[in-house]
Amino acid sequence: MAYAPPVNRPRSLIALALSTCALLAVSACADQTTSSNPTAANANSSASSDEAQIRTVVAGWTTAINDQDYSTACALQTRRFTNALLEEMDGEFTCPEFLEASTGGGSDLDHAVAKVNVTRQTATAMVGTSEWRFAEIDGEWLINYLN
Numbered sequence: 001m002a003y004a005p006p007v008n009r010p011r012s013l014i015a016l017a018l019s020t021c022a023l024l025a026v027s028a029c030a031d032q033t034t035s036s037n038p039t040a041a042n043a044n045s046s047a048s049s050d051e052a053q054i055r056t057v058v059a060g061w062t063t064a065i066n067d068q069d070y071s072t073a074c075a076l077q078t079r080r081f082t083n084a085l086l087e088e089m090d091g092e093f094t095c096p097e098f099l100e101a102s103t104g105g106g107s108d109l110d111h112a113v114a115k116v117n118v119t120r121q122t123a124t125a126m127v128g129t130s131e132w133r134f135a136e137i138d139g140e141w142l143i144n145y146l147n
Contacts, residue, residue, distance in 0.1 A: 051116040053141045054123055054134055058113050061143060065103055070096035078135050078142045 057076050064073035074082060074095035082095050089098060115126040121136040122144075133145035 050118040050123065050136070050141065054116050054118070054125055055113050057134065057141050057143060058125060058132070065099065068100070070099040073099050076143055078137060078144045080135075081142075081144045081146075 061073050061076045064070065064076070077095070085098055086093060086095065093101060113125045117124050123134040123136075123141065125132045125134065131147045132143060133147075134141050135144040136142075
């Protein structure tokens with residue numbers, strides 16, 4: 001049976017990809033707060049480290065999409081998020097096929113992140129008017145949702 005993309009779904013896939021791209025526009029400004037309290041300093045350092053890791057994930061995902069390396073992009077997503085995307089498509093795609101179809105076979109995405117908020121093992125990042133959610137799994141930050 002030959003592969004045929006869904007008839008009415010490309011626009012929603014492209015919209016998802018574009019909102020994903022919008023999230024990647026990052027202002028490289030990080031909070032450089034200092035403190036004489038070692039515990040607060042460690043918390044700030046940890047938060048800065050988490051923020052840097054999240055920005056790296058966004059940049060890596062966007063670069064992978066731009067380079068049409070969809071397997072790498074899929075590896076930067078949680079299994080839960082990827083499965084949710086694929087379920088919406090009734091299992092018609094693998095993750096790399098879904099990303100390729102949703103971006104039209106490549107894109108020129110910016111990876112600028114406007115704002116990152118980390119709360120324990122979850123985080124959000126704002127890009128334009130879009131929000132991405134992240135989850136820390138086994139010490140690694142992964143994309144958990146794109147809006």
